[in-house]
Amino acid sequence: MEEKKTMCAHRLSLDNRQEGTVTGVRDIHSFNESEILLETEAGRLSVKGELLHVRRLNLEKGEADIEGKINSLTYLSKKTENKEESLLKRMFR
Template identity: 35%
Template sequence: MNNVDMKQEHTVSMAGRKTVELTGVQQVERFDSSEFLLQTVMGKLKVRGSGLKMKHFDTVNKKAAIEGRISSFLYVDSSAGKSFFKRSK
């Protein structure tokens, strides 16, 4: 991430577990109807649920909106995919 990205605001706003609006979204890494993986200025963010679809994605202003039945948000630590033994070193 460059200095401009670090200064950009990252917000998550959810309305009734049906729509989530985000700022500070750099890219959509992968998605399907049950999970979105987004790269944000604050790290990777997983949005999980059912019937999920991208309502809006503005690459210039780094804003996104996802709709469907939202069940969870999870910021993914880069070490989460490593084994216990590799993390303890």
């Protein structure tokens, strides 16, 4: 029997820059208190802030709840594979 890969719609909800819900999550690449890097249906999403925490993660449903002081949400292009690449190297491509 053929296995179907269900695609969940990507949605981002943020309340008072303190709590957020993300749907369409495929994976979490990394997380710490200052950054969470998610793989979503819409591409990689970088969440930056302070005291960040992944409160709930359900990859079967593609959902994640995050909390903390959220300062920025950035979708990274598919070309941005190495996030540790130096700023100077990125400026002079």
